[in-house]
Amino acid sequence: MRFRIYRYNPETDREPYMQEYDLPEIGADMVVREALIIIKGVDETLSFRHSCGEGVCGSDAMNINGRSALACLTKLADLAEPVEIRPVAGLPVIRDLVVDMTGFYRQYRAVKPYLINRDPEPEIEHLQSIEDREKLDGLYECIMCGCCSTMCPSFWWNPDKYLGPQALLQAWRFLADSRDQATDERLDDLEGPYKLYRCHTIMNCVEVCPKGLNPTKAIGHIKQLMLKKAI
Amino acid sequence: MSINRRKFDALVIGAGGGGLRAGLHLAREGVHTAVVSKVFPTRSHTVAAQGGINAALANMVPDNWHWHMFDTVKGSDYLGDQDAIEYMCKVAPKIVYELEHFGVPFSRTEKGKIYQRPFGGQSQNFGGDQAARTCAAADRTGHAMLHSLYQQNIAANTHFFDEYFAIDLLRDDDGHVTGALVIEIETGEPLVIEAKATLLATGGCGQMYKTNTNAHVNTGDGMAMALRAGIPLQDMEFFQFHPTGIAGRGLLLTEGCRGEGGYLVNKDGERFMERYAPNAKDLASRDVVSRAIYTEVKEGRGCGPDGDHVHLKLSHLGADVIMKRLPGIRDTCMTFLHKDPITDLIPIYPTAHYVMGGIPTNRAGEVVSVGKRKGTEAVVPGLYAAGECACVSVHGANRLGGNSLLDIVVFGRAAAENMIEYVRANPAHRDLPEKSLEQVEGRLARWEQTGEGPSVLDLRNELKTAMETYCGVYRDQETLATGIEKVAEIVERIKDVRLKDQSKVYNTSRIEALELENLADIAMATVTSAHARQESRGAHSRVDFPERDDANWMQHTLYLREGRKLAYKPVRTQPLTVESFPPKKRTY
Numbered sequence: 144m145r146f147r148i149y150r151y152n153p154e155t156d157r158e159p160y161m162q163e164y165d166l167p168e169i170g171a172d173m174v175v176r177e178a179l180i181i182i183k184g185v186d187e188t189l190s191f192r193h194s195c196g197e198g199v200c201g202s203d204a205m206n207i208n209g210r211s212a213l214a215c216l217t218k219l220a221d222l223a224e225p226v227e228i229r230p231v232a233g234l235p236v237i238r239d240l241v242v243d244m245t246g247f248y249r250q251y252r253a254v255k256p257y258l259i260n261r262d263p264e265p266e267i268e269h270l271q272s273i274e275d276r277e278k279l280d281g282l283y284e285c286i287m288c289g290c291c292s293t294m295c296p297s298f299w300w301n302p303d304k305y306l307g308p309q310a311l312l313q314a315w316r317f318l319a320d321s322r323d324q325a326t327d328e329r330l331d332d333l334e335g336p337y338k339l340y341r342c343h344t345i346m347n348c349v350e351v352c353p354k355g356l357n358p359t360k361a362i363g364h365i366k367q368l369m370l371k372k373a374i
Numbered sequence: 375m376s377i378n379r380r381k382f383d384a385l386v387i388g389a390g391g392g393g394l395r396a397g398l399h400l401a402r403e404g405v406h407t408a409v410v411s412k413v414f415p416t417r418s419h420t421v422a423a424q425g426g427i428n429a430a431l432a433n434m435v436p437d438n439w440h441w442h443m444f445d446t447v448k449g450s451d452y453l454g455d456q457d458a459i460e461y462m463c464k465v466a467p468k469i470v471y472e473l474e475h476f477g478v479p480f481s482r483t484e485k486g487k488i489y490q491r492p493f494g495g496q497s498q499n500f501g502g503d504q505a506a507r508t509c510a511a512a513d514r515t516g517h518a519m520l521h522s523l524y525q526q527n528i529a530a531n532t533h534f535f536d537e538y539f540a541i542d543l544l545r546d547d548d549g550h551v552t553g554a555l556v557i558e559i560e561t562g563e564p565l566v567i568e569a570k571a572t573l574l575a576t577g578g579c580g581q582m583y584k585t586n587t588n589a590h591v592n593t594g595d596g597m598a599m600a601l602r603a604g605i606p607l608q609d610m611e612f613f614q615f616h617p618t619g620i621a622g623r624g625l626l627l628t629e630g631c632r633g634e635g636g637y638l639v640n641k642d643g644e645r646f647m648e649r650y651a652p653n654a655k656d657l658a659s660r661d662v663v664s665r666a667i668y669t670e671v672k673e674g675r676g677c678g679p680d681g682d683h684v685h686l687k688l689s690h691l692g693a694d695v696i697m698k699r700l701p702g703i704r705d706t707c708m709t710f711l712h713k714d715p716i717t718d719l720i721p722i723y724p725t726a727h728y729v730m731g732g733i734p735t736n737r738a739g740e741v742v743s744v745g746k747r748k749g750t751e752a753v754v755p756g757l758y759a760a761g762e763c764a765c766v767s768v769h770g771a772n773r774l775g776g777n778s779l780l781d782i783v784v785f786g787r788a789a790a791e792n793m794i795e796y797v798r799a800n801p802a803h804r805d806l807p808e809k810s811l812e813q814v815e816g817r818l819a820r821w822e823q824t825g826e827g828p829s830v831l832d833l834r835n836e837l838k839t840a841m842e843t844y845c846g847v848y849r850d851q852e853t854l855a856t857g858i859e860k861v862a863e864i865v866e867r868i869k870d871v872r873l874k875d876q877s878k879v880y881n882t883s884r885i886e887a888l889e890l891e892n893l894a895d896i897a898m899a900t901v902t903s904a905h906a907r908q909e910s911r912g913a914h915s916r917v918d919f920p921e922r923d924d925a926n927w928m929q930h931t932l933y934l935r936e937g938r939k940l941a942y943k944p945v946r947t948q949p950l951t952v953e954s955f956p957p958k959k960r961t962y
């Protein structure tokens with residue numbers, strides 16, 4: 144199988160370039176991450192992040208044949224040749240397939256992604272009904288891989304001002320939590336033309352999320368809540 | 375070359391559940407703390423934990439901490455230290471409530487309480503009916519915990535050094551640990567972080583086996599750092615093989631699968647655990663279940679064309695239970711096996727999973743080395759350890775499922791508590807130990823040699839295969855002796871490895887080279903300790919010594935890197951307030 148991989152080392156390369164690799168033998172169930180490990184065995188200089196190998200750590204988002212995906216969950220059998228692998232779009236490249244995620248993490252931190260409950264702590268757990276807990280399904284599972292935000296045109300164009308699908312999904316995760324008491328504060332923080340309202344429902348984020356989460360829907364819920372609050 | 379230096383009161387190396395729990399406590403108490411991690415915190419392997427965390431909350435069936443303690447002592451095959459176990463089981467409910475307050479989205483009962491599932495080795499009333507003690511957030515408990523802990527650290531403004539790799543500890547002539555040398559992966563620049571108190575929370579070392587459930591980054595760095603600083607590793611021969619890894623692939627299917635009612639079958643469709651553990655059946659302790667699977671396969675009752683695995687059956691649970699309680703498991707089976715547990719049998723086989731041994735600590739999280747006099751201990755001033763890299767020892771010879779997530783937060787918090795005291799009692803930083811720094815720099819400089827040599831990847835693979843072959847589920851004197859030779863030979867050949875990539879910026883090959891050195895040191899500790907222990911206990915099964923030997927071997931192993939020497943210390947059989955559980959024959 145033929146691979147074309149984006150290469151760039153700032154110490155030696157003036158410009159990025161694409162390098163070709165051939166892997167003669169491909170196992171039936173092999174995923175992109177395994178192919179990259181084999182390639183790295185041959186060419187030590189190739190850098191990419193990866194760790195868990197099972198889609199839970201969120202390390203190995205990369206642009207595979209034009210879309211953000213996790214290398215560990217992307218089957219070679221499903222890909223057209225040559226497989227073109229680039230760093231995810233919209234974030235600065237550090238080297239090869241490794242991008243600088245600082246901006247992405249900054250947007251995450253900006254939504255106060257933590258439970259805020261100001262009551263005196265109970266002796267036991269806060270009670271939460273099964274139904275209320277179910278509202279968190281499809282939200283808390285986010286692995287912060289960045290597949291969504293790096294496919295979002297609004298995020299590309301306004302990376303500093305628009306929070307992007309990942310951060311907004313997390314904003315909703317806490318707004319939706321029956322234990323959280325900072326709804327007004329959270330909504331106030333999202334005011335303004337950019338932070339939330341740059342989402343134009345393009346749905347790229349939903350299409351690529353490896354965990355099957357739906358940031359667009361979450362953004363819709365926030366907008367509704369904003370509206371309710373305004374009335 | 376002058377290296378940049380930063381000074382903190384406390385340094386935490388590792389940002390998994392253990393490190394983050396410690397970092398949170400330190401930050402909230404206003405201690406100036408650096409948390410260093412080679413991966414972004416939420417990428418740490420705690421994220422992969424599925425089943426849950428144990429605490430006797432009694433939300434489902436009656437329970438109390440004393441029963442939890444009994445199960446843990448028994449599960450440890452009486453090698454666990456009963457003072458530490460009592461402490462852990464007693465604070466467990468408080469620790470879990472605290473996690474819930476941090477925001478962990480636990481699954482819930484009808485009454486709105488934290489949902490708990492049955493897990494292996496759990497009983498009510500000291501060996502009676504099955505208990506349900508494992509608090510779960512579906513089958514993503516580790517993810518839920520790790521993210522919530524990271525989130526609270528954001529709220530507390532903890533100072534993170536993300537993607538910094540710790541090379542080695544700095545230790546002065548008086549034996550005090552004064553910080554560590556790290557490198558920033560992005561730039562390749564070294565940095566000295568000085569601290570009055572340093573915590574190792576670097577996680578496990580499952581990468582020393584070929585088929586394992588661990589992440590690529592689980593290379594036991596902290597344990598190897600301790601070894602090189604002259605500190606022993608304890609009980610390294612006890613390595614847990616999880617019964618239900620996906621056959622040949624290594625991915626884990628949580629014990630929660632059996633906790634929810636799944637069971638194992640052989641090629642005849644027989645539920646064979648009934649023969650090996652008539653009472654607990656599929657929820658017997660992990661060592662017991664793993665050996666049973668191994669025996670089934672060896673005696674020709676394995677499944678598949680090569681008869682090399684058995685099946686996990688979940689279909690009878692129904693789609694609803696599987697989708698609600700085990701959604702991640704279903705995803706994994708569909709993605710990697712094209713099988714849906716709602717209808718299909720899942721091929722599984724015991725897989726290297728968890729290291730019971732590690733850096734010896736007391737229940738305050740202080741690292742304890744061998745004392746001057748035989749059989750005594752001595753605290754290493756300024757050094758703490760918690761989590762999978764530490765050995766308190768609450769797991770002894772075999773860990774119960776759900777007890778590690780508990781261990782990491784209980785002792786991460788306890789270590790932080792004692793670090794806070796230590797930092798307050800020792801207001802001044804000690805001088806930077808130049809000699810120690812030079813040594814550590816030497817380790818880094820060694821990788822600047824160029825030329826031809828074997829590759830890091832090849833040797834890593836050889837090491838993993840050697841460990842799997844010579845130090846696996848079943849062991850005997852001869853294979854272990856061969857194992858020592860093989861590993862020693864690999865250790866020698868690592869000296870010939872040369873890096874072809876000498877660049878600085880985000881050079882993952884250099885990191886992997888340093889990890890390989892760490893893995894090899896730990897493999898040596900493991901196989902040497904296993905070779906010496908002439909009995910079978912917990913996860914350590916010696917074909918040539920099939921019985922447990924309490925008269926001679928109810929003691930902890932200590933392995934020292936220099937001279938590959940072994941020492942032993944007694945098990946702490948005296949709990950804090952209750953009566954000791956004396957060793958008994960272990961049946962399930």
Ligand SMILES: Cc1cc2nc3c(=O)[nH]c(=O)nc-3n(C[C@H](O)[C@H](O)[C@H](O)COP(=O)(O)OP(=O)(O)OC[C@H]3O[C@@H](n4cnc5c(N)ncnc54)[C@H](O)[C@@H]3O)c2cc1C
Pocket residue numbers: 387388389390391392393410411412413415418419420421422423424425426427428515516538539540541575576577578587588589591592595596626628727728760761762763775776777778779780782
């Ligand atoms: C698949 C799987 C499922 C599991 N399920 C359960 C379960 O259901 N219940 C249970 O109780 N236990 C479970 N366990 C065990 C448990 O998850 C682990 O033992 C525990 O999470 C380890 O936590 P830790 O904080 O010690 O280490 P980790 O979470 O592994 O974190 C280690 C940290 O150290 C850092 N680090 C390591 N080396 C360096 C270095 N050189 N420089 C800088 N930083 C470094 C890493 O970046 C990381 O942040 C499971 C384990 C696995 C593998």
Ligand code: SF4
Pocket residue numbers: 294295296297298307308341342343344345346347348349358359362
């Ligand atoms: S739906 Fe919104 S968040 Fe998602 S990709 Fe489109 S603009 Fe971005």
Ligand code: SF4
Pocket residue numbers: 284285286287288289290291292308309312351352353354355356358
């Ligand atoms: S929402 Fe999905 S794609 Fe986006 S960061 Fe989370 S897991 Fe990744």
Ligand code: FES
Pocket residue numbers: 193194195196197198199200201202203213214215216
């Ligand atoms: S390696 Fe962890 S998500 Fe792919």
